[in-house]
Amino acid sequence: MRIESDLKLDFKDVLIRPKRSTLGSRKEVDIKREFKMKWSGRTYEGVPIIAANMDGVGTLSMARAFYKQGDMLTAALTKHYSVDQLVDFFTSDASENAWYSVGLSENDSDKLAEVLKHVPAEKINKLCIDVANGYSERFNNFVKKMRDTYPDKTIMAGNVVTGEMTEELMLCGADIVKVGIGPGSVCTTRKMTGVGYPQLSATIECADAAHGLSGLVCADGGCTVPGDIAKAFGAGADFVMLGGMLAGHDQCEGEITEGANGQKFCTFYGMSSDTAMERHSGGVAEYRASEGKTVRIKHRGDVNDETLQGILGGLRSTCTYVGARQLKELSKRTTFIMVGQQINNVFGES
Numbered sequence: 001m002r003i004e005s006d007l008k009l010d011f012k013d014v015l016i017r018p019k020r021s022t023l024g025s026r027k028e029v030d031i032k033r034e035f036k037m038k039w040s041g042r043t044y045e046g047v048p049i050i051a052a053n054m055d056g057v058g059t060l061s062m063a064r065a066f067y068k069q070g071d072m073l074t075a076a077l078t079k080h081y082s083v084d085q086l087v088d089f090f091t092s093d094a095s096e097n098a099w100y101s102v103g104l105s106e107n108d109s110d111k112l113a114e115v116l117k118h119v120p121a122e123k124i125n126k127l128c129i130d131v132a133n134g135y136s137e138r139f140n141n142f143v144k145k146m147r148d149t150y151p152d153k154t155i156m157a158g159n160v161v162t163g164e165m166t167e168e169l170m171l172c173g174a175d176i177v178k179v180g181i182g183p184g185s186v187c188t189t190r191k192m193t194g195v196g197y198p199q200l201s202a203t204i205e206c207a208d209a210a211h212g213l214s215g216l217v218c219a220d221g222g223c224t225v226p227g228d229i230a231k232a233f234g235a236g237a238d239f240v241m242l243g244g245m246l247a248g249h250d251q252c253e254g255e256i257t258e259g260a261n262g263q264k265f266c267t268f269y270g271m272s273s274d275t276a277m278e279r280h281s282g283g284v285a286e287y288r289a290s291e292g293k294t295v296r297i298k299h300r301g302d303v304n305d306e307t308l309q310g311i312l313g314g315l316r317s318t319c320t321y322v323g324a325r326q327l328k329e330l331s332k333r334t335t336f337i338m339v340g341q342q343i344n345n346v347f348g349e350s
Contacts, residue, residue: 008201010183011228014336021323026316031327032071035238037175038214039147040154042125046072047312048327049229050218052184052243053078053101053130054271055279060089060098061251065303067094071312076128076156076241077101078271080280083114090119099128099156104142126154130178132189132272132291134160140172147173156239159220161197163209170215176239177215179206183222185244186270189291200235200336207236207331226314233315233327234334244268245311249303256299264299 023029034045051062053076063075076099081089089095100115102108116124129146131139134157143157157169158178166177182189182196190196199222210217218239219232225245232240247268257265269275270292277290300307315327322333 008198009336009338010198011200011222011231013198013338013340014200014231015339016231016234016318016322017335017337018321019323019333019335021320023320023323023325026313026320028325029316029319029327030325031312031315031319033238033327035216037154037216038170039173039175040125040152042152042154044154046074048239049073049311050099050239050241051075051246052220052241053099053128054243054247055080056248056252056254056266056268057243057246058101059251059253060085060094061253062246062249062303063089063098064092064094065251066097069304069308072097073308074099074126076130079103079108079130083111083118086111086115087118090115090123095123099126100124101128101130102146103129104131104138124153127156128178129155129157129174130159132159132181134158134169134178135165140168143169143172143174156218158218161202161206163205166206166209166215166217167213170210170213175216176218177206177210178218178220178241179203179237180219180221180241184220184270185224186268186273186293186295187221187291188270188293189272192289192291200231203232203235203237207238211236226311227318229311230315230318230330231336233330234318234336236331242311244297246303246307248297248300249307250301251303257296265296266299267294268297269294 031047033048036043051057055078058076058078066073066075074097079101102112154175156176157174159180161181169177179202180199183199203219207217216238218241219237220241223229229240248266252266254266273292273294274290275294324330324333
């Protein structure tokens with residue numbers, strides 16, 4: 001047993017200090033990025049925000065909405081669509097805005113191979129390999145296998161929260177490493193297992209590790225407001241993945257219920273929750289516990305209305321406050337200041 005005493009921070013523990021700026025308007029800010037992937041060699045260009053591969057978020061409808069929106073936001077599709085649904089989608093233009101998600105099971109690999117028989121290989125060029133615990137040898141070996149099998153596809157893999165494991169996944173063939181254990185709004189991993197890492201510090205440390213190997217990171221989880229997204233990019237994230245912030249919209253493809261006062265609601269749940277495992281696996285296996293919760297959230301209409309405008313507008317505004325003319329400059333222009341309880345923890349109560 002050992003204890004690390006270094007200070008670790010979440011998004012709520014900091015604010016971004018404003019700086020002198022020559023920008024006259026938010027219109028002058030470019031929030032698109034262009035990346036060349038380490039292993040696939042492909043180029044990505046667009047706003048680097050990704051809808052999480054969760055039921056009610058990483059939907060075909062969400063990917064279509066992002067395609068319509070036009071800024072090249074992308075959606076990591078939930079892996080529970082049928083072959084026919086996936087074939088139909090990946091033969092459409094909207095597939096440009098989607099990641100194909102795959103787990104470690106043989107069924108997932110077989111499904112991907114089957115879908116690729118019926119669509120042009122170029123249509124599925126982004127793979128999201130997703131597990132809750134990215135620290136297993138089995139996961140590392142699977143990422144290596146997928147890189148060997150699909151050398152020309154961009155691979156995003158995770159989740160991890162430490163620099164050394166970020167480097168390991170990069171060396172196994174991941175172009176992008178997904179960072180985050182337990183920060184999501186419907187994730188209970190920290191409560192159930194005691195395992196986790198404050199998301200801001202995890203992003204800073206993993207980004208530093210990945211960038212040293214010419215790789216990229218995606219901060220996954222913990223963002224509840226547009227300012228958190230800006231903090232993630234300021235911390236060095238190349239991509240940011242959103243779950244709860246995109247849930248509850250028309251594109252959720254879930255059941256919408258009506259309350260007593262006429263207010264509409266949607267169900268949103270973690271992918272390790274009782275609800276998800278009952279839906280996709282016939283229930284919680286006897287050897288494990290649920291590590292997610294199910295909540296009812298207000299229906300929020302079309303994602304392309306106020307939600308995306310608020311997210312993208314907030315990000316542009318952050319850039320104007322620190323003088324970043326392009327999103328890629330934000331991390332270089334960011335100075336975090338600790339606030340509230342963290343200051344007391346470091347310096348003692350005043």
